[in-house]
Amino acid sequence: MQLGKRKRDVLAATVDMYIRTGEPVGSKTVVKMLNHTVSSATIRNDMAELSAMGYLEQPHTSAGRIPTSAAFRLYIDHLMRKRSLSEKDCRNIDGLIKSAGDDPERLIGEASQALAQTTGCASVTTTPSGQAARIRKIEVIPISSRSAVLLLATDTGIIRTRACRFDRDVDSRAFEVLSKALNDTFRGSQLADIGLPQVQGMIGLLGEYGLACVPALTAFCHLVQETVEADVFLKGESNLLRHPDYDPVRVGRLLDFLTKREVLADLLSAIPKGLNVVIGGECQRPELEGTSIIVSNYNLGGRPDGYIGIVGPVRMDYAAAIPLTEYFAAAVGRALDEMMGIDRDNSDK
Amino acid sequence: MQLGKRKRDVLAATVDMYIRTGEPVGSKTVVKMLNHTVSSATIRNDMAELSAMGYLEQPHTSAGRIPTSAAFRLYIDHLMRKRSLSEKDCRNIDGLIKSAGDDPERLIGEASQALAQTTGCASVTTTPSGQAARIRKIEVIPISSRSAVLLLATDTGIIRTRACRFDRDVDSRAFEVLSKALNDTFRGSQLADIGLPQVQGMIGLLGEYGLACVPALTAFCHLVQETVEADVFLKGESNLLRHPDYDPVRVGRLLDFLTKREVLADLLSAIPKGLNVVIGGECQRPELEGTSIIVSNYNLGGRPDGYIGIVGPVRMDYAAAIPLTEYFAAAVGRALDEMMGIDRDNSDK
DNA sequence: TGTTAGCACTCGGCTTGCTGGAGTGCTAAA
DNA sequence: TTTAGCACTCCAGCAAGCCGAGTGCTAACA
DSSP states (O other): OOSOHHHHHHHHHHHHHHHHHOSOBOHHHHHHHTTTSSOHHHHHHHHHHHHHTTSEEOSSTTSOBEEOHHHHHHIIIIIOOOOOOOHHHHHHHHHHHHTTTTOHHHHHHHHHHHHHHHHTSEEEEEOOOSTTOBEEEEEEEEEETTEEEEEEEETTSOEEEEEEEOSSOOOHHHHHHHHHHHHHHHTTOBGGGOOHHHHHTTGGGGGGGTTTTHHHHHHHHHHHHHHHSOOEEEEOHHHHHHSTTOOHHHHHHHHHHHHOHHHHHHHHHTSOSSEEEEOGGGSSOGGGTTEEEEEEEEEETTEEEEEEEEEEESSSOHHHHHHHHHHHHHHHHHHHHHHHHHHHHHTTO | OOSOHHHHHHHHHHHHHHHHHOSOBOHHHHHHHTTTSSOHHHHHHHHHHHHHTTSEEOSSTTSOBEEOHHHHHHIIIIIOOOOOOOHHHHHHHHHHHHTTTTOHHHHHHHHHHHHHHHHTSEEEEEOOOSTTOBEEEEEEEEEETTEEEEEEEETTSOEEEEEEEOSSOOOHHHHHHHHHHHHHHHTTOBGGGOOHHHHHTTGGGGGGGTTTTHHHHHHHHHHHHHHHSOOEEEEOHHHHHHSTTOOHHHHHHHHHHHHOHHHHHHHHHTSOSSOEEEOGGGSSOGGGTTEEEEEEEEEETTEEEEEEEEEEESSSOHHHHHHHHHHHHHHHHHHHHHHHHHHHHHTTO
């Protein structure tokens, strides 16, 4: 660290103040924040150097200074003092997550909502990735003589269904054969390994019913496909509008960006495991200029899986938001594991 | 109609122009729009009278005039010339809706998205109401010895699932008994008629398994409850931000209002059947000040069921948006009917 | 009676000019 | 290395003034 103690204090104070007010911070303000231990001239010198080093910049000659992305980076990684959560906060969060019942997707949704609300930002979460999930059960449920529902259950607790329709009446025996064949072939398989070829290869196993079952097999492919792709939840968008740093145009662009699920999924998947902060200018997307993303994996069965995080202005309260995001990620992981724990132990018995 | 022909033309021209520009409209502008058939002084007289009648108002003495809610009402109900959709538009919409596959909920979602995009407003839609839906099939699918999934299929094509968990191992025979009992008791029942008492009454039917099945029965209650409540989709929120009439605060309040599903459901259910336009000031909600809602039922099996509509600034292009909404409602109804048609004819055989 | 031309009047929006204050950089002294 | 002092910069905010769009009224006209 080539920065002296006082310069670091100055920088930390500047960032703190800027986060609080959003206005350029002047030397006198910093003096006050450092309890008048030095004079404003000293601070001015320090700030001039910090500017030269790329940590601060001035909107114009006679204004105070605002922190650059580099300053935020340094602040987050080394200068900031995280505010730890109170017992009560933790219990609130745990309670809220517990209340989601037995459905993982709903749990993620609720957690996303709650995180958005407590941080005052928008939140982004993904459901557990289906990539590594294994099929625990497939069920074919006849609805009428010409339609059925396929149900897929994974070992990560995800349940998905898809309807399919036939152009002629189907023998109820066909559903049984299909169900057995699907389970025999795919139970225990990773979703990612199942593709069109594997499914097409099944037609032979169905004997006389092969042709009749084609619509169901197509539906099965879609179903697997859908389950592999993690769902993305975006909540609390309107929080962004309340923030003075955002003008409508910016929020509009940002929301458009965030609602493109694939792009967002891309962005998330490029992020290393653990808790990450992406600061506006750092990533090459113009839509994210001026916004930061705090995102963390949550673990599922000991492995990093989906993401939970928040999206807000660069000038957000990292000292509170980061611990919150961490706690939410941990709590979601715990809850999901618990949700699955019982099954894990007893499955396949 | 106590308004003379020319006054109506003047009012229509004023509203047209105001919708286009958002600026107060002056007498000269109207003269131009009426092809100089009369002088500006005449128009001024007319506009003064229209002001007196409550159709126009001035932001200040020396400005043009802007239409009141009453003017918009009259415009929409009698003055406006709807722009009919081109063949191509219709085909585009139909194609888009067809592409949604066999799932009613997805279809509604896609339609909502498309309507938002074509109108440049936000869109609000509800899935078919479960209120009048009847149970076609209930399935209990064991996942492990301590967990199962309940699946509910209605005659309106809706499929819902819910997981449930038991604190001890459950005999697989119990699932069969439960499944049979549920189907025997509730198949053909309207969802709205199923409540806690009915479900509790079932415990007796389950004999020795009654106690073990309690978690499943609880889950069943929740499942019915969830299915009765129509889902509300809100799409294209960011479109609102692009509109110059909306400042962030307003959009924020509006979005908060729209994301409260219950409130929104209330608002919709208070609306008469068919196509409706609710103009900002008309309804008593302060959040809706300055915004209009165009909403229509779609029919399901000949009966009015869910809603599809858009939310946008009072100053929106009604002449285009109203026919679009009508067409979408009709198309969604048709597609849903078709989706269910085959089943209808063949069910219960 | 309805329409029109003419005219005086109103009033918000824009431009211009000015001032105060916050903040800076530099210099010289401690 | 720190500090006090000073000249300089530049924005925010205010006041004054002009411009122009639009109005209402009146008197004449068809």
